Amino acid sequence: MQGPSPWVxxxxxxxxxxxxxxxxxxxxxTEGPGRRVxxxxxxxxxxxxxxxRATGSPLSHLLEGHVVNPLMAAGPQTWNELRxxxxxxxxxxxxxxQVGPHLIPRRQVTMHLPFEVGDYVDFYSSEHHALNAGRILxxxxxxxxxxxxxxxxxxxxxxxxxxxxxxxxxxxxxxVRDSLDVTPSFRPSHALDFxxxxxxxxxxxxxxxxxxxxxAFEDHVFGVVILSDWSARDIQxxxxxxxxxxxxxxxxxxxxxxxxxLAALKAARTDPPPRDPPPLSYLDDADHPWALDxxxxxxxxxxxxxxxxxxxxYWTAAQQLAQMTSNGASLRTGDLYGSGTISGPRPxxxxxxxxxxxGGSKPFQNPDGSTHTYLADGDEVVITGSAPAAxxxxxxxxxxxxxxxDPSDT
Amino acid sequence: MQGPSPWVxxxxxxxxxxxxxxxxxxxxxTEGPGRRVxxxxxxxxxxxxxxxRATGSPLSHLLEGHVVNPLMAAGPQTWNELRxxxxxxxxxxxxxxQVGPHLIPRRQVTMHLPFEVGDYVDFYSSEHHALNAGRILxxxxxxxxxxxxxxxxxxxxxxxxxxxxxxxxxxxxxxVRDSLDVTPSFRPSHALDFxxxxxxxxxxxxxxxxxxxxxAFEDHVFGVVILSDWSARDIQxxxxxxxxxxxxxxxxxxxxxxxxxLAALKAARTDPPPRDPPPLSYLDDADHPWALDxxxxxxxxxxxxxxxxxxxxYWTAAQQLAQMTSNGASLRTGDLYGSGTISGPRPxxxxxxxxxxxGGSKPFQNPDGSTHTYLADGDEVVITGSAPAAxxxxxxxxxxxxxxxDPSDT
Numbered sequence: 147m148q149g150p151s152p153w154v155x156x157x158x159x160x161x162x163x164x165x166x167x168x169x170x171x172x173x174x175x176t177e178g179p180g181r182r183v184x185x186x187x188x189x190x191x192x193x194x195x196x197x198x199r200a201t202g203s204p205l206s207h208l209l210e211g212h213v214v215n216p217l218m219a220a221g222p223q224t225w226n227e228l229r230x231x232x233x234x235x236x237x238x239x240x241x242x243x244q245v246g247p248h249l250i251p252r253r254q255v256t257m258h259l260p261f262e263v264g265d266y267v268d269f270y271s272s273e274h275h276a277l278n279a280g281r282i283l284x285x286x287x288x289x290x291x292x293x294x295x296x297x298x299x300x301x302x303x304x305x306x307x308x309x310x311x312x313x314x315x316x317x318x319x320x321x322v323r324d325s326l327d328v329t330p331s332f333r334p335s336h337a338l339d340f341x342x343x344x345x346x347x348x349x350x351x352x353x354x355x356x357x358x359x360x361x362a363f364e365d366h367v368f369g370v371v372i373l374s375d376w377s378a379r380d381i382q383x384x385x386x387x388x389x390x391x392x393x394x395x396x397x398x399x400x401x402x403x404x405x406x407x408l409a410a411l412k413a414a415r416t417d418p419p420p421r422d423p424p425p426l427s428y429l430d431d432a433d434h435p436w437a438l439d440x441x442x443x444x445x446x447x448x449x450x451x452x453x454x455x456x457x458x459x460y461w462t463a464a465q466q467l468a469q470m471t472s473n474g475a476s477l478r479t480g481d482l483y484g485s486g487t488i489s490g491p492r493p494x495x496x497x498x499x500x501x502x503x504x505g506g507s508k509p510f511q512n513p514d515g516s517t518h519t520y521l522a523d524g525d526e527v528v529i530t531g532s533a534p535a536a537x538x539x540x541x542x543x544x545x546x547x548x549x550x551x552d553p554s555d556t
Numbered sequence: 557m558q559g560p561s562p563w564v565x566x567x568x569x570x571x572x573x574x575x576x577x578x579x580x581x582x583x584x585x586t587e588g589p590g591r592r593v594x595x596x597x598x599x600x601x602x603x604x605x606x607x608x609r610a611t612g613s614p615l616s617h618l619l620e621g622h623v624v625n626p627l628m629a630a631g632p633q634t635w636n637e638l639r640x641x642x643x644x645x646x647x648x649x650x651x652x653x654q655v656g657p658h659l660i661p662r663r664q665v666t667m668h669l670p671f672e673v674g675d676y677v678d679f680y681s682s683e684h685h686a687l688n689a690g691r692i693l694x695x696x697x698x699x700x701x702x703x704x705x706x707x708x709x710x711x712x713x714x715x716x717x718x719x720x721x722x723x724x725x726x727x728x729x730x731x732v733r734d735s736l737d738v739t740p741s742f743r744p745s746h747a748l749d750f751x752x753x754x755x756x757x758x759x760x761x762x763x764x765x766x767x768x769x770x771x772a773f774e775d776h777v778f779g780v781v782i783l784s785d786w787s788a789r790d791i792q793x794x795x796x797x798x799x800x801x802x803x804x805x806x807x808x809x810x811x812x813x814x815x816x817x818l819a820a821l822k823a824a825r826t827d828p829p830p831r832d833p834p835p836l837s838y839l840d841d842a843d844h845p846w847a848l849d850x851x852x853x854x855x856x857x858x859x860x861x862x863x864x865x866x867x868x869x870y871w872t873a874a875q876q877l878a879q880m881t882s883n884g885a886s887l888r889t890g891d892l893y894g895s896g897t898i899s900g901p902r903p904x905x906x907x908x909x910x911x912x913x914x915g916g917s918k919p920f921q922n923p924d925g926s927t928h929t930y931l932a933d934g935d936e937v938v939i940t941g942s943a944p945a946a947x948x949x950x951x952x953x954x955x956x957x958x959x960x961x962d963p964s965d966t
Contacts, residue, residue: 265716270799284798291797296740297731301799302712302806306675306888307764316765318883321707321836330706332836332882354717354808355726355963381883387701388694389680389711390800393883396712398764426731426742472742473728473791473807474963478716553765553884 149537150237154249156188161404161542165413165535167232168369168404168543169194169214172255181212181258184250186404186544187236191255193248194232200244203231214261214405218349218368219479225349225368229409257403257544259310260371261347264478266308266399267470268343268375268486269300271461273419275489275497282505283383295423298461298469300483303375304396308482311400315548317523318397320381330384334553337379337506338521341487342442342454342497342529345373345401346463348481358471360434363464364408366477372402372442372531373484374546379500379520401482402531404544414439414533416457428472429465436464440533442488442497447526449513454488454497456531525550559947560647564659566598571814571952575823575945577642578779578814578953579604579624582665591622591668594660596814596954597646601665603658604638607645610654615641624671624815628759628778629889635759635778639819667813667954669720670781671757674888676718676809677880678753678785678896679710681871683829685899685907692915693793705833708871708879710893713785714806718892721810725958727933728807730791740794744963747789747916748931751897752852752864752907752939755783755811756873758891768881770844773874774818776887780873782812782852782941783894784956789910789930811892812941814954824849824943826867838882839875846874850943852898852907857936859923864898864907866941935960 152164162168164187172184172191184191195209205228208217217228235241270276273290276299280289293299317338323330349368352358358366375395382394418437424430440456461469466483487497496502499520502510509517521527526549535541562574572578574597582594582601594601605619615638618627627638645651680686683700686709690699703709727748733740759778762768768776785805792804828847834840850866871879876893897907906912909930912920919927931937936959945951 265714267802293731293733293740293794293797297795299795299799299802301802302714304675304712304885305715306891307885309764313764316884319767320883321703323703329833330703330836332838354719354723357729378883384703385707385709386798386800387703388796388800389709390796390798392677392709392711393879393885396880396885397883423739426740428742469803470806473730473788473803474726475714475717475803475806481716 150233152187152236153239153242154187154190154236160188161544162186162188163535163539163541164233164236165537166406166410166541167229168406168410170260170403170405171213171258173258174250174255183209183214185232186252189252190249191252192245193250196248197235197245200248201235201241205231215479218261218347221350222365225407226409229407257310260403260405262480263305263308263482264480266303266305266482267300268303268484269298269461269466270486271298271459271466272486272489273460274458274491275487275501278489278496278501282500297429298466300466300470301390303399307396308399308401311402311544311546313398313400313548314551315376315398316551317553318378318381319553320378320393321384322380323384335378335380336520338550339377339379339499340527341375341377342444343373343375343484343486343488344440344456345371345482345484347371347405348477349479351479352471352477354476355474357474358467358477360429360431360464360468363434363436363467367408367463367467369405369407370411371405372529372543372546374400374527374529374548375484376400376548400546400548402543402546406541406543410541411438411533413536418462419458419460421460428468431462431465434464436462438533440531442529442531445528451502452494452496454495455490456488458490459485459488521550523550523552560643562597562646563649563652564597564600564646570598571954572596572598573945573949573951574643574646575947576816576820576951577639578816578820580670580813580815581623581668583668584660584665593619593624595642596662599662600659601662602655603660604642606658607655610658611645611651613641625889628671628757629761631760632775635817635819639817667720670813670815672890673715673718673892674890676713676715677710677893678713679708679871679876679894680896681708681869681876682896682899683870684868684901685897685911688899688906688911692910707839708876710876710880711800713809717806718809718811721812721954721956723808723810723958724961725786725808726961727963728788728791729963730788730803731794732790733794745788745790746930748960749787749789749909750937751785751787752854753783753785753894753896753898754850754866755781755892755894757781757815758887759889761889762881762887764886765884767884768877768887770839770841770874770878773844773846773877777818777873777877779815779817780821781815782939782953782956784810784937784939784958785894786810786958810956810958812953812956816951816953820951821848821943823946828872829868829870831870838878841872841875844874846872848943850941852939852941855938861912862904862906864905865900866898868900869895869898931960933960933962
């Protein structure tokens with residue numbers, strides 16, 4: 147099914163066809179520091195609040211802030227109404243005079259965090275990643291923790307250090323113990339890594355004490371970003387027993403600037419992998435399969451090193467939402483939860499250097515013949531993603547980009 | 557040293573003498589739902605924003621919201637100026653005409669969360685508690701985790717479920733495994749517990765990438781609340797390997813309504829216990845000892861069951877702040893961090909039912925002869941605290957109160 151065509155030129159293979167329409171927060175340097183809500187289309191951003199005012203949209207009051215939170219809080223019916231309106235503004239030439247002045251070339255804008263983060267939770271839901279990580283980090287034990295196949299394992303992360311793509315990745319210092327027979331020391335991490343993930347963003351809040359069932363996923367979750375869970379493996383290894391990762395993770399989590407609405411990912415829905423044992427009823431997703439055919443691409447210093455397939459995840463985002471609220475924990479608009487590192491079954495599908503370098507023990511080769519394990523100062527990681535779009539072609543999320551800087555850089 | 561005397565009557569042994577002056581957020585039912593910032597004095601609350609306007613204080617703009625965050629962000633010099641001003645308003649009879657109309661009997665007000673929570677972190681810094689918990693939960697291993705004496709172990713908690721004292725404690729459901737040879741089931745927790753803690757609240761934010769040294773504790777931390785970290789031990793036991801506590805904790809954390817400024821706790825400062833091994837330099841607090849002589853009192857259904865001494869904590873809040881930011885993680889105004897369960901060396905000084913009932917295996921006796929392990933529906937827990945006040949006497953924090961309700965109650 148071919149959808150409407152935009153009157154705005156959209157280059158072939160753009161991440162931002164009319165079937166995507168992701169939301170972001172942008173500013174224009176020449177116009178001062180003001181941040182506004184925008185929607186990406188081809189090589190442009192539409193100032194969607196200004197377009198709403200120009201067209202007399204009754205939804206313009208939701209677009210006057212600098213982040214997407216008011217729109218996200220308004221719920222699925224409103225999301226659909228605005229999506230239909232933006233589609234019309236960009237495809238019906240009768241709107242061209244009203245909307246055209248509010249299109250800005252994307253190269254002129256600076257992007258900011260698209261939403262104010264409530265709580266941040268990170269899951270651990272790729273079986274391939276969990277098996278790899280278990281074999282590397284706990285070689286003497288069962289690679290999968292005992293509860294892993296019964297529930298999506300997760301933990302709370304630090305919301306205040308979720309930042310926009312491009313934020314420098316300052317190498318963290320921390321307490322580490324270099325071997326079992328020495329006392330720990332405080333020094334910069336020698337095992338700085340990324341974890342390539344998707345992040346799901348909650349729009350509609352829920353009440354304390356009321357679990358959100360798997361079937362209500364689309365009523366609460368607004369959209370998806372790419373997420374890099376920067377990780378210091380040596381800090382994490384020393385601190386994480388028994389209360390889990392803390393300072394090995396809390397220094398920075400980067401997200402892509404474009405928040406792709408679930409409505410744009412309908413063509414990407416697919417069946418999750420078989421589960422054995424079958425999930426308990428509150429996690430049974432037979433009627434609500436939310437696996438998504440999204441493929442990430444990870445570049446290290448300009449070279450593709452992996453293409454992790456999100457469709458291989460054992461637990462879906464709908465199951466993660468049900469798990470996260472199963473104890474009655476409430477949701478707030480802006481809550482963000484990460485899928486966990488996405489790793490497929492093949493070595494060129496893993497989502498972390500932990501796996502690519504097998505815990506730092508098996509350096510891999512760079513194009514110039516040098517070898518790599520964890521991130522070196524100056525290294526740059528770029529993560530992009532691609533999903534089938536409605537009507538054909540693909541859509542994207544922008545990118546998560548991070549360059550490692552020495553801790554003494556200011 | 558005797559300080560000034562208030563013209564407002566303050567009952568003997570009040571938690572709120574003139575030397576305390578804690579901040580809260582209150583509303584008056586008869587005047588609609590508006591929330592305002594108040595300061596407790598004796599049996600009254602002063603509407604501190606209204607008093608500031610009435611006296612022409614240049615700080616009134618910081619007190620116009622419904623929470624203490626703007627004041628907390630303003631920094632120690634402003635905190636001291638306002639504290640001096642409020643002290644003058646309440647002790648110098650020349651202010652009586654201006655300020656008197658803004659005093660409200662405390663029994664007429666409803667209290668709300670005094671601050672908007674940024675991130676919430678929970679530590680694990682009582683050696684007595686960690687030893688007890690280790691012996692109960694991991695009887696075959698070393699009770700203290702390997703890093704425990706080298707760093708304050710902690711984890712990120714859920715900020716969105718931090719709530720004011722009095723919020724019902726709805727028994728959470730979750731996935732639990734009742735024994736090693738059965739598959740897990742989803743059911744209400746049978747091991748609902750509290751953890752009696754103090755919570756420290758950050759006022760002044762810090763920049764990403766810049767650690768906050770131990771010596772800067774007073775430049776960033778505004779004050780202290782009592783905190784109850786409600787915990788479902790059976791949910792936690794099944795989920796917590798390897799990423800730590802999540803749903804066993806994230807359903808509710810309650811705090812006291814009165815945020816006691818650090819400035820009110822000068823007389824409570826005392827020396828921390830000896831540490832062996834000596835802390836690494838970034839945690840060396842020889843020049844900044846921040847142990848505090850605060851004693852909690854825990855009542856279960858009206859009967860005192862424990863009096864945990866905060867002065868026995870192995871790691872101080874200043875060390876916890878240094879640890880939490882040692883990787884460059886930034887602070888935001890409203891960040892809250894819990895001390896961890898406070899347990900002294902004696903059985904009548906422990907801060908959880910986990911310890912009081914030795915993991916549920918040793919029921920303790922109620923006054924009516926019945927026995928108790930974890931919390932039953934209808935149980936009510938009240939935690940109060942007492943610290944020496946400047947000029948003699950003691951001061952308090954109000955209370956954390958929670959009554960357990962059945963999950964089917966709405």
